[in-house]
Amino acid sequence: MQSNRSTQPPILTCIIPIDLRRRPKDIIARALFLAEQAKLNNVVLSFGLNFSGGYHERHFCERLGSFSNVKINKVRNNETINLSRLRNYAFQGVATEHTLLLDVDIYPDFELFLRGLTTIDYNNAGFCIYPCLYLSEKGSNNLISKRITPSNLLQRYFSFSRVEFLHLASPSSITLMKSDIYKYIGGFNELFFDHGYEDFDFLLRLCKTFGGLNNEKDLLVDLPSRSPLFAVGFRRHLGRFCFPQLLNKDILFHIYHAKKQMNDDFYYHNRHLNYTIFREMHSNGEALDEQGLLKTQLIDFIEFVVENKKSISDYSIFFENKPGHVDRFYSFKRKLRFLIHG
Structure with missing residues (x-):
C-alpha cells in the first residue's frame, strides 16, 4: 500500500513550527522521526523554523534538508517566539489539497490522517480536529x-x-483541513x-x-x-x-x-x-x-x-x-x- 501511494503526488502537507532555543537535540531527533514516517506515507512536512544562524538551526537544516519530502521556511530575526508566524511561514508554498497542523512532539500516525480525508464528516465540514x-x-x-x-x-x-x-x-491544536480553508480564514494571528x-x-x-x-x-x-x-x-x-x-x-x-x-x-x-x-x-x-x-x-x-x-x-x-x-x-x-x- 505504501509503495503504490509513493508513486502518486502527495495530497497532504503537515505544517510544524520549530524554535530550537528550547530542547534543541530532542526536537531535532523528533523532527527526523516525523520526516522518516512521513516519507513512508508520501506526506510532505513543511517546517517554519525560527532561524538566527546558530549551530542547532544550521544542523536542523542540514539533517532535515536531506529529505525529499521536507521543506524548511526560515523566519529570520524573530527574537521572540511567535508560533503563529512560524505556522504561517510553514504554510507558504503548500501545494497539496490538504493541510495538517502538527506539532513536533506528536507521535506520528499518518495512516490515521490519510484515512480522515475520506470520512463524511471531514468532507462535509472541510476540517477535522x-x-x-x-x-x-x-x-x-x-x-x-x-x-x-x-x-x-x-x-x-x-x-x-x-x-x-x-x-x-x-x-x-492537531487539525486536518483543506488548504484553501487555511488561506480563507487568514492563517494564524501573529x-x-x-x-x-x-x-x-x-x-x-x-x-x-x-x-x-x-x-x-x-x-x-x-x-x-x-x-x-x-x-x-x-x-x-x-x-x-x-x-x-x-x-x-x-x-x-x-x-x-x-x-x-x-x-x-x-x-x-x-x-x-x-x-x-x-x-x-x-x-x-x-x-x-x-x-x-x-x-x-x-x-x-x-x-x-x-x-x-x-x-x-x-x-x-x-x-x-x-x-x-x-x-x-x-x-x-x-x-x-x-x-x-x-
Whole structure:
C-alpha cells in the first residue's frame, strides 16, 4: 500500500513550527522521526523554523534538508517566539489539497490522517480536529522503544491505566483541513507571542466560519479541566467538534518532555496578554456569562453516543476527572519531587 501511494503526488502537507532555543537535540531527533514516517506515507512536512544562524538551526537544516519530502521556511530575526508566524511561514508554498497542523512532539500516525480525508464528516465540514492524549514519561518511553504498540497503549488508556498518561486534550491544536480553508480564514494571528491562545483563536475562527459555531454567551469562559467532558466555555464548544474522533477512538499521542514551571519559562511570559487579545477578538460585547461554568459536554456527548447507536460504557474513561499527576510517576523519587515542587 505504501509503495503504490509513493508513486502518486502527495495530497497532504503537515505544517510544524520549530524554535530550537528550547530542547534543541530532542526536537531535532523528533523532527527526523516525523520526516522518516512521513516519507513512508508520501506526506510532505513543511517546517517554519525560527532561524538566527546558530549551530542547532544550521544542523536542523542540514539533517532535515536531506529529505525529499521536507521543506524548511526560515523566519529570520524573530527574537521572540511567535508560533503563529512560524505556522504561517510553514504554510507558504503548500501545494497539496490538504493541510495538517502538527506539532513536533506528536507521535506520528499518518495512516490515521490519510484515512480522515475520506470520512463524511471531514468532507462535509472541510476540517477535522483531533483529540490528543498526553503521555507520561513512562508511557512515552514504552512507545518510543517499541515495548508497546500504539494500539495496545490506547487499549491501556481505555482500561483505566494511569501510569502511562497525563491527560486528554480535546480539542488539541492537531487539525486536518483543506488548504484553501487555511488561506480563507487568514492563517494564524501573529499578534499572539510566545505560547498561549493562538491555537484556540485559530480554532474558533475555523469553527465559526466553517462549522456553524455561534458567538455563545459563555464562549470566553476559560477554565481547563482534566476530562474533556467536563470542559466549559470555549473548550466545551470546540470540543464538540471532536466528538466523531472520540467516538471512533481516533486519538493521537503527545510524547512527554520535561518543562520548567510556567512562571520561570519565557515561553509562557505573554500568556496573560494573549488571553486579553483573545477576549477582545471573540467578545460579542456582552458580559461574560458565568453560568457557563455549569454547562459542560457531558450531556452533549452522551446524546451523541446514543444517536450513533454506541454503548456509553465503551467510553467510560472520558468521564474520569481525577486531579493531579502524582500517581503517574513510577518512582518514589519522582513522586516526592512532584509533591515538593508541583
